[in-house]
Amino acid sequence: xxxxxxxxxxxxxxxxxxxxxxxxxxxxxxxxxxxxxxxxxxxxxxxxxxxxxxxxxxxxxxxxxxxxxxxxxxxxxxxxxxxxxxxxxxxxxxxxxxxxxxxxxxxxxxxxxxxxxxxxxxxxxxxxxxxxxxxxxxxxxxxxxxxxxxxxxxxxxxxxxxxxxxxxxxxxxxxxxxxxxxxxxxxxxxxxxxxxxxxxxxxxxxxxxxxxxxxxxxxxxxxxxxxxxxxxxxxxxxxxxxxxxxxxxxxxxxxxxxxxxxxxxxxxxxxxxxxxxxxxxxxxxxxxxxxxxxxxxxxxxxxxxxxxxxxxxxxxxxxxxxxxxxxxxxxxxxxxxxxxxxxxxxxxxxxxxxxxxxxxxxxxxxxxxxxxxxxxxxx
Amino acid sequence: xxxxxxxxxxxxxxxxxxxxxxxxxxxxxxxxxxxxxxxxxxxxxxxxxxxxxxxxxxxxxxxxxxxxxxxxxxxxxxxxxxxxxxxxxxxxxxxxxxxxxxxxxxxxxxxxxxxxxxxxxxxxxxxxxxxxxxxxxxxxxxxxxxxxxxxxxxxxxxxxxxxxxxxxxxxxxxxxxxxxxxxxxxxxxxxxxxxxxxxxxxxxxxxxxxxxxxxxxxxxxxxxxxxxxxxxxxxxxxxxxxxxxxxxxxxxxxxxxxxxxxxxxxxxxxxxxxxxxxxxxxxxxxxxxxxxxxxxxx
Numbered sequence: 001x002x003x004x005x006x007x008x009x010x011x012x013x014x015x016x017x018x019x020x021x022x023x024x025x026x027x028x029x030x031x032x033x034x035x036x037x038x039x040x041x042x043x044x045x046x047x048x049x050x051x052x053x054x055x056x057x058x059x060x061x062x063x064x065x066x067x068x069x070x071x072x073x074x075x076x077x078x079x080x081x082x083x084x085x086x087x088x089x090x091x092x093x094x095x096x097x098x099x100x101x102x103x104x105x106x107x108x109x110x111x112x113x114x115x116x117x118x119x120x121x122x123x124x125x126x127x128x129x130x131x132x133x134x135x136x137x138x139x140x141x142x143x144x145x146x147x148x149x150x151x152x153x154x155x156x157x158x159x160x161x162x163x164x165x166x167x168x169x170x171x172x173x174x175x176x177x178x179x180x181x182x183x184x185x186x187x188x189x190x191x192x193x194x195x196x197x198x199x200x201x202x203x204x205x206x207x208x209x210x211x212x213x214x215x216x217x218x219x220x221x222x223x224x225x226x227x228x229x230x231x232x233x234x235x236x237x238x239x240x241x242x243x244x245x246x247x248x249x250x251x252x253x254x255x256x257x258x259x260x261x262x263x264x265x266x267x268x269x270x271x272x273x274x275x276x277x278x279x280x281x282x283x284x285x286x287x288x289x290x291x292x293x294x295x296x297x298x299x300x301x302x303x304x305x306x307x308x309x310x311x312x313x314x315x316x317x318x319x320x321x322x323x324x325x326x327x328x329x330x331x332x333x334x335x336x337x338x339x340x341x342x343x344x345x346x347x348x349x350x351x352x353x354x355x356x357x358x359x360x361x362x363x364x365x366x367x368x369x370x371x372x373x374x375x376x377x378x379x
Numbered sequence: 380x381x382x383x384x385x386x387x388x389x390x391x392x393x394x395x396x397x398x399x400x401x402x403x404x405x406x407x408x409x410x411x412x413x414x415x416x417x418x419x420x421x422x423x424x425x426x427x428x429x430x431x432x433x434x435x436x437x438x439x440x441x442x443x444x445x446x447x448x449x450x451x452x453x454x455x456x457x458x459x460x461x462x463x464x465x466x467x468x469x470x471x472x473x474x475x476x477x478x479x480x481x482x483x484x485x486x487x488x489x490x491x492x493x494x495x496x497x498x499x500x501x502x503x504x505x506x507x508x509x510x511x512x513x514x515x516x517x518x519x520x521x522x523x524x525x526x527x528x529x530x531x532x533x534x535x536x537x538x539x540x541x542x543x544x545x546x547x548x549x550x551x552x553x554x555x556x557x558x559x560x561x562x563x564x565x566x567x568x569x570x571x572x573x574x575x576x577x578x579x580x581x582x583x584x585x586x587x588x589x590x591x592x593x594x595x596x597x598x599x600x601x602x603x604x605x606x607x608x609x610x611x612x613x614x615x616x617x618x619x620x621x622x623x624x625x626x627x628x629x630x631x632x633x634x635x636x637x638x639x640x641x642x643x644x645x646x647x648x649x650x651x652x653x654x655x656x657x658x659x660x661x662x663x664x665x666x667x668x669x670x671x672x673x674x675x676x677x
Contacts (some may be wrong), residue, residue, distance in 0.1 A: 017475075017478075018479075018482040018486075021475065021478070021479045021482070022479065022482050022483060022486065025479065025483065115567060123604070136466065159399065162396060162399070165391060165395065167386060168388055169385060169388050169389060172384055172385045172388065173385070201662055202655075202658050202662065205592060205661045205662040205665065206657070206658040207588065207595075207658070207661075209592070209595055209659065210627060210654045210657065213624060213627040213628055213630075214627055214628070214630035214631060214654075215630075215631055215634075216628055216631060217632070218631045218634045218635070219629050231495060235588070236584075236588070236661055236662075236665060239665070240665070257417070284394070302432065310386060313485075313488060316488045317488040317489055317490045317589075320488060320490050320491065321490055321592045321596065323458035324490075324596045325592065325595055325596050325599060327599065328547060337494070337596065340494060340495065340498060343498075348495070352487055352491055355487070355488060355491065356486045356487060359486045359488075360486060370660060374481050
């Protein structure tokens with residue numbers, strides 16, 4: 001078989017087929033997890049539950065528990081080890097039941113029932129809304145800042161570090177330059193800019209929980225706006241996609257059609273405010289008609305659309321990390337973590353399945369949008 | 380004197396301009412210098428037990444990260460070949476099973492897969508099936524590599540696709556060169572090595588981010604019933620310890636009292652150190668990966 005066909009076929013894998021197959025797999029895993037849990041519950045109740053029902057026995061009282069252990073040893077001296085095990089299990093049960101903060105919240109540890117599904121869905125809806133907002137803001141941020149980075153490159157703006165060197169070199173020619181106030185002011189400004197840039201990089205690359213804990217004493221970090229800010233600006237996601245868009249612009253800028261466009265008298269002045277005013281650059285729908293960059297931008301954006309799939313997956317991971325690490329109670333990510341800790345794997349599978357569907361719907365939407373753009377620009 | 384100074388500054392600028400074109404090398408230099416500076420600072424201001432804890436955590440995290448990229452490379456390479464030959468054979472059932480497998484790994488967010496894997500590891504450790512720091516790190520790395528290898532697999536597939544579009548592939552087949560040699564040697568080794576290295580550097584960054592996050596999450600959130608405290612020290616779980624967390628919380632004081640800054644670097648050093656190590660490593664890996672991409676013209 002022709003290699004091209006093999007690869008084309010692999011790329012044409014039907015989304016729906018994948019969803020159906022994975023759904024089946026989730027269903028099988030769900031029933032396996034459920035029966036395993038039932039088996040565990042059955043076996044667990046045999047070890048000490050009969051003693052919990054003893055009249056006058058107070059499981060909270062450590063003296064009662066010690067007395068039970070001694071009574072078992074007196075009545076069954078031949079099974080000291082088994083008695084020890086029962087006593088230990090009882091201790092663990094008490095510790096879990098009365099000192100574990102997750103138990104104190106009264107969260108249930110039962111099976112997934114139809115009654116619980118609406119609760120989970122209600123937690124999932126805000127998660128989806130936040131995800132869509134974060135996705136939109138990140139996309140806009142990546143495209144806008146990537147464009148600004150490209151324009152700076154085209155304007156041949158030097159980095160702050162190199163500008164600082166140039167400045168010192170030019171100032172050294174003057175006599176007594178170090179006595180001039182303006183020299184120190186400029187030196188401080190450039191140094192300040194370098195520090196701000198480094199600090200900005202550290203914030204953009206810091207994991208969300210580090211940034212959140214650093215502000216936790218002064219700001220309520222459990223609010224939705226803060227969650228969105230964290231998801232957009234930390235974890236290195238935004239800067240990664242700014243750079244991706246910038247790379248697409250660079251690639252497009254080197255293509256042959258740019259030369260053709262220039263021959264056809266399109267503007268190529270990157271300092272022209274008519275095309276690149278701050279207002280125009282920060283518009284949601286950016287248009288650079290009449291300038292060669294308009295074509296570069298359109299083609300780069302067209303390629304970048306497919307990157308939304310990866311972006312979505314990273315953003316979901318980022319959001320879940322934030323909700324889990326900050327212990328934001330009631331949120332989807334935190335509740336998922338709680339269910340994992342309870343070993344409620346049937347519930348966990350349902351949570352994961354919802355995330356799987358979200359990823360698939362995003363992929364499907366991106367593909368549809370991509371097809372729409374292909375049709376639009378076909379001619 | 381001024382002429383001399385001007386000469387030195389000019390040379391320094393030329394040097395920086397040159398290394399600006401090789402940003403990967405520049406950032407390797409920045410990273411090494413930063414780490415040396417940090418060690419020097421820590422040896423002056425951080426107490427010995429905390430220093431040893433931070434240092435061990437850093438070494439463990441980097442070691443696990445390197446193991447992950449080795450496993451991910453092997454898994455990705457195996458998966459790319461498996462996919463290629465499965466599709467070439469044209470067996471519908473095999474293709475369906477393969478697609479199912481790949482779809483699962485692609486659609487479940489990495490953090491959840493790794494979290495479930497960690498719980499499974501915790502059970503094995505509690506039953507003493509896995510003992511010793513080395514094996515614990517080894518299995519942690521195996522768990523993470525299952526959720527990052529897809530990126531390598533996709534890169535290798537893209538490379539096969541790229542070369543199969545040109546006449547390169549068919550011409551070599553006509554010359555009697557074995558298909559496996561064309562793929563493994565001619566495409567992967569001779570013509571994709573730089574792409575693979577660049578991808579592995581970026582995967583190292585993703586791995587360190589995921590590993591720190593998962594260690595932080597399980598250390599903050601786990602109950603006494605499923606304790607992962609027996610796991611070896613890594614940057615994530617040392618950051619989750621109470622003393623480190625208090626150090627990070629102390630950063631909030633800067634909002635009301637900016638003069639608190641010097642205190643952060645002397646009295647709250649453990650937490651600040653860990654946070655800086657994670658962030659600085661991620662930033663440097665990103666810059667190295669991008670610089671490598673540009674230098675090699677990929």
